[in-house]
Amino acid sequence: MQPIVITGVGAISSVGIGKENFWDGLIAGRNGVTYIESFDTSAYRTHRGGEVKNFHPLPGTEELGRCSQFAIHAAREALADAGLDWSALPAFRTGLTLGTTLWESPMQEHIDDIMRTPGFAACRRRLVPLAVPEAIPANLGRALRLRGPVNLITTACAAGNYALGHAASLLRSETVDLMLAGGSDPISRIAYTGFSSMMAIAAERCQPFDRNRKGMVPGEGCAILVLERYDTARRRGAPIYAELAGCGISNDAHHMTAPHPEGRGAVRAMMRALAAASIEPGDVDYISAHGTGTPANDKTETLAMKQVFGADAARKPLSSIKSMLGHTMSAASALEAVACVLAVKRGVVPPTINYEEPDPECDLDYIPNQARELKVHIAVSNAYAIGGHCSSVVLRRVA
């Protein structure tokens, strides 16, 4: 079976727009969490988020929702990065699998705001079709003139990893030759209200695995990756970042919001991803943690790590870039996959910032505060979500 490889990446995040700015931000340990400007937070308990400042939508996408604008921007970057001309893709052989948690929620809010005003009738036909979930992959499909399979996966905050897994599966089936996969989510009043209602938001900063961690911080962003089979990539002389060697998904089926206390789903997802890649746990060099900064997630994820890696767990470096970006929802796992392939390529792993006091229940090597030089042959990236979704992907260096 042909390996599936990643040949291009595009990223939008609160620490930098574009692959290089994103990477520089991560390696510098830059904090992307700031006061939110896109909506009024005065009625909320907290006011900060990983908001992307100074994003300029591409010409022709101004009317679209921010989720689509992000995705089109990142997809164009990823295709150029892969050495492909976006206007001349093999249309029927190119597909898209995008993840999202709350789709065009800022546009939905605008509709909610004006729904009862007399002016709504006039703009309803323009606005509503653009605000529904299925419009997002379609906007991307239209912008890139795709004719292959176009999918939107809504497994909440793990959707980026699910998108990567589905894209790889379609490539293996040979119904397509090129896949765009990733996740996109804008920060919004709806997202902030939701996480706030669950008392999940930390007021100041995101401190994954720290003893004094106070919760997650909502963020926004997008990452798109270009995936191909190894033979097609080699044939066209494409640059190869890494192999998407395995993807494992699972569901806790335990509780709508709380992880299984022993991390049952998380362990299964990691084991499945490693098995799919024919890799022993001992061979893993770096783990990009889900690491949201909530008391429950970080403790459970640490427990899951110990079950998968056994006595080795303490020696396996892992970090959470959510400490810098906040939780970018479905974009999180896509951005983390980009961080992993860049780490594989460049021999540096990003830190967990805001890490001050070790927690006896989280006693692994979380790469505190400083990026670290590390030869990464194999990286694992975890993502979990509301609904019990658990996922892991394995990224492997290509010789």
Place this chain on the structure above:
Amino acid sequence: MGKIVITGVGVVSAVGNSKQCFWEALRNGETPFRRITRFHTPFHPAPWGAEIVDFEFPIPVKPKQPWTASRCIQFAIGAAQQALTDAGLAPDQSNGSRSNGTEIGVVFGSTRSCLDLVVKLDQDAVERGPRTVDPLLFPDANPAAPSCRVSLHLGLNAFNTILSNGPTAGLDAVSYACRAIHDGLAPVVLAGGVEELTAQTFLFRDSMELVAEPGSCAPFRRQGVVLGEGCAVLVLEDEQHARKRKATILAEVSGYGTCFWPEPAGADDVWRAPEFAMRYAMAEAHISAKQVDVVFASANGDPCGDALEARALECVLPSAPHPALKASLGETHSAAGCLHAAACVMAIQSQALPPDRMVADAAAPGAEIPRPIRVGLVNCFSTSSSTQTYSSLVLRASELIQ
């Protein structure tokens, strides 16, 4: 590569809440449309809809569990339970276990589900302040909620995925399930589609498209859409796994084709898109046009979409009958694919067809069918201004499986 078979079907629909009632009503060409009064639709005062009114919820509604009141979640759990029972995979109640030991995955097509909860959450935050918002609302304010609740309620933990592709999502979920079985994620996968009627559903539709009276919904023949709701769940299974446990095989999933079309449905040559989807699905199933015994059409009374499909059918499958079930079920969006696939399974099982409404002098209900039904094609096309996606699925009688 191993074959994927269907071993169970569950249906919650406006025409019936079991696969037998559903099929009988479709065969009789019932149109149970009613005036929607459950919620207010500002742009279409009391429109006609294919609303589910007599579904008995399998779970009690509890005020402290707001999700129990969500209709789409109830439809999904109801249909999934039926499907598991139909497949002989219902949990063993005697030992109190939630599962019967089989690894089962779940994938749903679901796009507008629970959108009303999102709007409620947002409006509560604006009108009464974000600190008053019920913390139990957010986890279910998402199209993923019905699928997640199915996994949670039935203890199905192999995996859970949701596709929010719009009207093709149900068929796309079936294809996803097949790929998941091939990839070894689980030997059994529930593939479903679910959608409910809410004020949001109607916000999207222009009043001119909606029918004036129930009898006037006649896809392919007359303009006018009726919106509907429902859920169908298919139990998809690795053939070897099904044979080993001596399950009844209802049909085989043998081909799937899908494409996106960047041009709007009204542009030139867009009928090539449904043509591509149908031909691709047939090629994957290794069947010729002559072998297709019935097409369950996507047509819903939208003149543009109906014309595209009619043109593509004329080109690809001019002689197969093509009943348009949306005349009975309404346009159920993400649920349509699985509802139609469930009908296709029933057609293969019962060797009967619903009336073909494209032909004015359609055969009366119960009329003899011209030839045995061994191969059925199911179409799901989206020609809205949001997305233009085209998916087709081929199902085949199990006795043809070698």
